[in-house]
Amino acid sequence: MLRDITLGQYYPVDSPIHRLDPRTKIVLTIVYIVAVFFGKGLLGYLPTLLFLLLIIKLSGVPFTMMLKSLRPLRILLIFTFVLNLFFISSGEVLFRWRFIQITKDGLSHALRFSLRLIFLVLGTSLMTLTTPPVALTDGLESLCSPLKKIGFPAHEMAMMMTIALRFIPTLIEEADKIMKAQSARGADFSSGSVTSRARAMIPLLVPLFISAFRRAGDLAFAMEARCYRGGEGRTRLHILKFRKGDAVAFVITGLLIPVTIFAGRLL
Amino acid sequence: MKKQAELRMENLSFKYEGAEGFAVKNVDLTIEKGSFTTVLGHNGSGKSTLAKLINGLFLPTQGKVFVDGMDTQDEQHTWDVRARAGVVFQNPDNQIVATVVKDDVAFGLENIGVPHEQMEARIEEALGAVDMLDFIDRAPHMLSGGQKQRVAIAGIMAMKPAALILDEVTSMLDPKGRKEVFDTVRRLNKQRGITVVWITHFMEEAALSDRVLVMHRGEIRMDGTPREVFANGDALRSLRLDVPPMALLAQELVRRGIDIREDILSLDEMEREVVAKWRLNCKM
Known part of the structure; x- marks a missing residue:
C-alpha cells in the first residue's frame, strides 16, 4: 500500500x-x-x-x-x-x-x-x-542564488531537496519491509485505539531512523568519492x-x- | 618491459579514531596499470578500509598511498586523486544522488567542472559503456540492483578515471545482477585498460582475475595468481575463507591419489581435465 x-x-x-x-x-x-x-x-x-x-x-x-x-x-x-x-x-x-x-x-x-x-x-x-522535481529544485536554486550574498545556502538547500526526493521511495520501501517483518512477529499496526496504534509505530520508526542515518553516512562517502565539494565551481x-x-x-x-x-x- | 604502476601503497597503516588495533597494517603493494586485482577477506579484514584509503577518503595513519604518482595526503591533489581512482560502494541505493539516471551520471561531471557542452556526450558514452543507455531517463528506484550498480559505475566512468575500486559491489545483488556487474567491469578492464581493484568475498569472481590478494586482520597474507592462491587450500581455510568448489574437488582427488591437476578453478576446466584423463585411460 x-x-x-x-x-x-x-x-x-x-x-x-x-x-x-x-x-x-x-x-x-x-x-x-x-x-x-x-x-x-x-x-x-x-x-x-x-x-x-x-x-x-x-x-x-x-x-x-x-x-x-x-x-x-x-x-x-x-x-x-x-x-x-x-x-x-x-x-x-x-x-x-x-x-x-x-x-x-x-x-x-x-x-x-x-x-x-x-x-x-x-x-x-x-x-x-x-x-519535474529536478527542474523545480534547479529553479529554486537559481531564484535564491542572489540571496547567497547575505549567506543564504541556496545550493545546499536545492541539494537537500534533491536528495530528499531521491530517498523518499527508498525509505518507503524500507518502512514497508520493516512493517512486514514486525507483522510477521505479531505486531499489530491497524487495530486498537489511536494511542496504541501510535505506540505500535515506535518499533517501526526506530529501525527506520537508524538505517536513514547509516544511509546518510554512506551517501556522504559516495558523494565525496565523486568529488563533491559544495556549490563552488560546479558546472550544470x-x-x-x-x-x-x-x-x-x-x-x-x-x-x-x-x-x-x-x-x-x-x- | 617494466609495467607502469597505477596505485602504490608504501608501508601503509590505518587506525580508526578511538580504535585499539590497526584496521590496515603495513601494506606494501603496487597495483599495475591495466591489471585486474581481487582483494579477498572475511568481514573486518580491512578490505573496505583499503578502498577508502586508495582515493583519499581516509588518510593513512602511517605510510603513504600514491595514485598515479600523486600522494593522497597532498591536499593539492585531493580532487585529482578522487577523479583518477573512482570508488563504487556496496549498497547501490546509498550512492545514487539524483532522481533520474542521467542527472546522477552528471553529478560527478558537475562536481569536477566539466563544461556543459561536453556533458551530454560523456554521459551517453559512460552509460553505453555499462550497457545502460536505454535507461537514461528512468528513475533509479525503478531499476534492479544490478542495473543500479551499473548506473553507479557509469557515474564514475563518466569522470574518466584511470582506476576503478569496487568495494563489494556485488554482495547485495542476486546471482544474475552479480554476473551482469562483474562482466561489465571485466569488460571495461579488458577493452579500455582500466585498472581494477575488485574487493569481494565471492571466490568465483576472484578465480577470474589476474591477481588475488588475501587480507586478514589488516594485513596482506597471500598474493599471487588465482591458481597459486587457491592451490593453497589449507592456508585459505586458516584465514576463514573457502576455496572454490572445483578447486576443492581437485585437491581432494589429488589427496586420494588420483592423478589430476591440482590448480583447477572452474567447472569447465574440471570437465576438460576429466575428459582428457578418461581418453588417456581408454587408449591404454
Whole structure:
C-alpha cells in the first residue's frame, strides 16, 4: 500500500506549460496566489476561473488528474463551507429551522472561501504536475542564488531537496519491509485505539531512523568519492533559459491581478 | 618491459579514531596499470578500509598511498586523486544522488567542472559503456540492483578515471545482477585498460582475475595468481575463507591419489581435465 506514492506528482506530457522555465512557473504561481486573494465577490473570481481553465487546457493534464489533487483537502473544504454557512449570522435570513439558520452573507462567504481554497490548490498543483522535481529544485536554486550574498545556502538547500526526493521511495520501501517483518512477529499496526496504534509505530520508526542515518553516512562517502565539494565551481547539466513563451506567460499572468481587482469593483 | 604502476601503497597503516588495533597494517603493494586485482577477506579484514584509503577518503595513519604518482595526503591533489581512482560502494541505493539516471551520471561531471557542452556526450558514452543507455531517463528506484550498480559505475566512468575500486559491489545483488556487474567491469578492464581493484568475498569472481590478494586482520597474507592462491587450500581455510568448489574437488582427488591437476578453478576446466584423463585411460 505504501508503494503507491509516486515521486512528486509530475505528469509527463509535452505542452506549452511544461516547456516554460521552472523559474517562470514558480514566480507566476506566487503571482497567481496573490491574484486569488485579491478576488472580491463572486464576480471577482471569474477572471481567475477563466485563467485556470485556460492553463489547464494548455497543460494537457487531464481534468480528472486535477480533481485528484483536491481529494486530500475534501474534509477541510467541507469544514470551511459548513462553518461559514452556519456561523455567520449577519445579513438577510434565507432559511431557518429551529436553531439552524442560513443567511445570505453566510452563503456567499462559504462559497467564496471554498472557491478560494480550490483555486489555490488547483493552481499550485498545476505547477508540480507540469514541472519535474529536478527542474523545480534547479529553479529554486537559481531564484535564491542572489540571496547567497547575505549567506543564504541556496545550493545546499536545492541539494537537500534533491536528495530528499531521491530517498523518499527508498525509505518507503524500507518502512514497508520493516512493517512486514514486525507483522510477521505479531505486531499489530491497524487495530486498537489511536494511542496504541501510535505506540505500535515506535518499533517501526526506530529501525527506520537508524538505517536513514547509516544511509546518510554512506551517501556522504559516495558523494565525496565523486568529488563533491559544495556549490563552488560546479558546472550544470541543466541550464535554465528564458524563452518567448516565458515572456507571454508573464504578461498574461501579470494582467490577472489588475483584471481581478477591476472585476471585484464592478459588483 | 617494466609495467607502469597505477596505485602504490608504501608501508601503509590505518587506525580508526578511538580504535585499539590497526584496521590496515603495513601494506606494501603496487597495483599495475591495466591489471585486474581481487582483494579477498572475511568481514573486518580491512578490505573496505583499503578502498577508502586508495582515493583519499581516509588518510593513512602511517605510510603513504600514491595514485598515479600523486600522494593522497597532498591536499593539492585531493580532487585529482578522487577523479583518477573512482570508488563504487556496496549498497547501490546509498550512492545514487539524483532522481533520474542521467542527472546522477552528471553529478560527478558537475562536481569536477566539466563544461556543459561536453556533458551530454560523456554521459551517453559512460552509460553505453555499462550497457545502460536505454535507461537514461528512468528513475533509479525503478531499476534492479544490478542495473543500479551499473548506473553507479557509469557515474564514475563518466569522470574518466584511470582506476576503478569496487568495494563489494556485488554482495547485495542476486546471482544474475552479480554476473551482469562483474562482466561489465571485466569488460571495461579488458577493452579500455582500466585498472581494477575488485574487493569481494565471492571466490568465483576472484578465480577470474589476474591477481588475488588475501587480507586478514589488516594485513596482506597471500598474493599471487588465482591458481597459486587457491592451490593453497589449507592456508585459505586458516584465514576463514573457502576455496572454490572445483578447486576443492581437485585437491581432494589429488589427496586420494588420483592423478589430476591440482590448480583447477572452474567447472569447465574440471570437465576438460576429466575428459582428457578418461581418453588417456581408454587408449591404454
